[in-house]
Amino acid sequence: MIKSILLVGVGGQGTILASKLLTTGLMEAGYDVKMSEIHGMSQRGGSVSSQVRYGKIVESPVIELGGADILISFEKMEALRWLKYLKPSGRAIVNDFEIQSAPILSGKFDYPEGIVEELSNKIPTIMVNAAEQAEKIGNMKVMNIILLGATIKAMGLQDINWEKIIRDSVKENFVHINLKAIEVGMSLV
Template sequence: MSDVKNILLVGVGGQGTILASKILSEGLVEAGYDVKMSEIHGMSQRGGNVSTQIRYGKKVYSPIVGKGEADVIVAFEKMEALRWIEYLRDGGKMVINDFEIPSVPILMGQAEYPTEILEELSAKASVLAVKAAEIAQSLGNSKAMNIVLLGALVRAMNVEGVDWKKAVASSVKESFIELNLKAFDAGYNL
């Protein structure tokens, strides 16, 4: 059996998915793991989806996570969680931002945002729903929701021997360090 762990981070362009992935990868490297990361930006600057695949373990040969292989999926938006559920392995975990970003068809009135997404996903997997945008806003800036989700993910992963606060601080602008450290703690302590 492989010791490699598979994580997917999925969201919409502008949510900070890639920054969270880079901080996570940096921390895992610091902990001594071999880490491979792959990111896909599908029209991300126009509100399209963004996905990052991270694999870590003693020796990792590929950054690609196949269907049914993800140990954890972190969804920065609820509909993205629904789109990627087929990548979660049996017994896997989902950390989901309880947050909605309507797609273009929804904004144009051609479709409706799906209801009861969290309930549907909870029937299929272990789900931690996080109101990351609200938590980040209460700290001073809703854009820190990515770091709130990162904190929740790190707690769910239970990886020891990493100075996560150092990884966060070294990855954000100096003027945002304090906010992001508070956001990380808020997510970690959920």
């Protein structure tokens, strides 16, 4: 059986790094894994998405509309934007975090109210306050790894050696904080 994970966020949130770590872990666990990423206007705070599909044999990295088993959203408005890609039986892990887009900052639009309630009414949703947890750890840049930890737990992937993957993938002086972040993320689910 093939599982499809859609990770979405805003440029600069570390969505692609989290996807690459997830892909590495799944490959080391023996799965056939395909990953694709779309950067869009990521350098300017635009939408970023990454699709990870794994199973015994995976022929395409692309998740079609209504094909994702799980949606991981690093910013809550992005969860609404990508919701149509989730299966009717799918679920979401959503960072309770807002990033003001250019139209919102310019005053043309307001940030939508009630996103959490809307998501919760439509699909099983795990809300994670990764910003609060990252602040407790001492580095806001580990929100992505906290969300990765939550994903690992929600998908039942704890048996993979994530410590080795973190040690092999991040700069030595950031290993400890990333290991702490992944542990915190797993504890939130």
